[in-house]
Amino acid sequence: MDDILTVKKLNKSFGKNKVLKDVSFNVQPGKIVGLVGPNGAGKTTIMKAILGLFDFQSGSILIDGKDVSITKHQALSEVGALIEYPGIYPFLTGMQHLELFADNAAESKKDIQNIIDELQIGSYINRKAKAYSLGMKQKLGIALALLNNPKFVILDEPMNGLDPKATKELRNLILSLAKKGTTFLISSHILSELEKLVDEIVVIDKGKIIKQTSMEALSDSNGNYLILKTSDDTQAREILTAEGIELEKSDKLKIKKTSDEQLTGLIQLMSNHNINIVDVQHEQNDLETSLLDLLDNDQVKE
Numbered sequence: 332m333d334d335i336l337t338v339k340k341l342n343k344s345f346g347k348n349k350v351l352k353d354v355s356f357n358v359q360p361g362k363i364v365g366l367v368g369p370n371g372a373g374k375t376t377i378m379k380a381i382l383g384l385f386d387f388q389s390g391s392i393l394i395d396g397k398d399v400s401i402t403k404h405q406a407l408s409e410v411g412a413l414i415e416y417p418g419i420y421p422f423l424t425g426m427q428h429l430e431l432f433a434d435n436a437a438e439s440k441k442d443i444q445n446i447i448d449e450l451q452i453g454s455y456i457n458r459k460a461k462a463y464s465l466g467m468k469q470k471l472g473i474a475l476a477l478l479n480n481p482k483f484v485i486l487d488e489p490m491n492g493l494d495p496k497a498t499k500e501l502r503n504l505i506l507s508l509a510k511k512g513t514t515f516l517i518s519s520h521i522l523s524e525l526e527k528l529v530d531e532i533v534v535i536d537k538g539k540i541i542k543q544t545s546m547e548a549l550s551d552s553n554g555n556y557l558i559l560k561t562s563d564d565t566q567a568r569e570i571l572t573a574e575g576i577e578l579e580k581s582d583k584l585k586i587k588k589t590s591d592e593q594l595t596g597l598i599q600l601m602s603n604h605n606i607n608i609v610d611v612q613h614e615q616n617d618l619e620t621s622l623l624d625l626l627d628n629d630q631v632k633e
C-alpha cells in the first residue's frame with residue numbers, strides 16, 4: 332500500500348545547529364506510529380516540518396504522494412494536528428473553537444457532538460477557555476485535531492496533562508479511529524502508554540533516525556528472556572557458564588531467549604547434572620527498556 336507519509340533525507344538547521352540529519356521514515360495508512368527519542372532529539376521539529384510550519388534545507392516530505400513545504404500546504408487539507416501547547420483563545424468557549432475550525436457548520440454539528448461525547452468534554456464545552464485546566468485545554472486541542480475527520484493525525488505529546496481516565500479514553504478513541512482507517516503519528520515520553528497504542532515506532536536520537544520497526548519485531552529482536560529457578564541455582568550458574576551460555580546481569584538465572592527449542596536443551600543440560608528446573612518465567616522487555624538499549628548502543632557507536 333502507498334505510504335500516507337514519506338519523509339526523505341530531511342535536513343534542518345537552526346543557525347549553526349543541525350537538528351535534523353538525513354531524516355527518512357514512512358507511515359502507512361491505518362497505522363499508529365510512535366515517534367520517540369530523548370529531549371531535544373528533533374521530534375517536534377519533524378512534526379512541524381511535516382505540517383509545513385518550518386522550512387528545511389534539503390530533503391522532501393510527501394503526504395499522500397504530494398509535496399509539503401512551508402509554501403505548499405495543499406496536502407495538509409486532510410491532516411489534523413496537535414503540536415506543543417494547543418493554540419486556544421482564552422475568551423472563546425470550547426464550543427466556539429470547534430465551530431470556528433469546523434469545515435462546514437451544518438454538516439459538522441453531528442461530528443462536533445460525537446467528538447464532545449467521545450472525549451467527555453460536554454460539561455465544560457460552553458465555558459470560556461481561560462477557565463480551563465491544563466488537561467481540559469489538552470482535550471480541547473485533541474478535539475480540534477480530530478475535527479473534520481482527518482485521514483492523518485499528528486499528535487505531539489497528546490497525553491500531557493491528562494489524568495489516567497482521560498488517558499485511557501484517548502487511547503480507546505485513537506484505537507477505534509485507527510480501526511476505521513485513520514492514520515496517526517504520535518510522539519510521547521509516556522512509553523508505557525505509547526506501547527499500548529502503536530503498531531510501529533520510529534526512534535530518533537540527536538537528529539538522526541536510529542530505528543524504524545514494528546512493535547512486534549522490536550520485542551522479538553531484543554527483548555525476550557527465560558528466567559530459571561532450579562533446585563540449586565549456584566551450581567546451575569556454574570554449569571551454564573561452563574557451557575558458554577551467557578547469563579544476563581541479574582541475581583536470577585536470566586538467559587536471552589534465542590529459540591523455542593532452547594528450553595528443552597536447558598532442561599536436558601540440568602538433568603544431566605541432577606538439577607531440577609522448578610520454575611521457568613518468560614520476561615519481555617517493555618518499550619522503555621528496548622528504547623534505552625537502542626540509545627545506549629547509539630552512544631557506543633559514536
Ligand SMILES: Nc1ncnc2c1ncn2[C@@H]1O[C@H](COP(=O)(O)OP(=O)(O)OP(=O)(O)O)[C@@H](O)[C@H]1O
Binds near residue numbers: 345371373375376377
Ligand atoms: N525555533 C527554534 N529555534 C532554534 N532552535 C530550535 C527551535 N526549535 C527547536 N530547536 C532546537 O532543535 C532541537 C530539537 O528540538 P525539538 O523541539 O524538535 O526536540 P524534541 O525531540 O521535540 O524534544 P522534547 O522531547 O524535549 O520535546 C533542540 O536542540 C532545540 O533546541
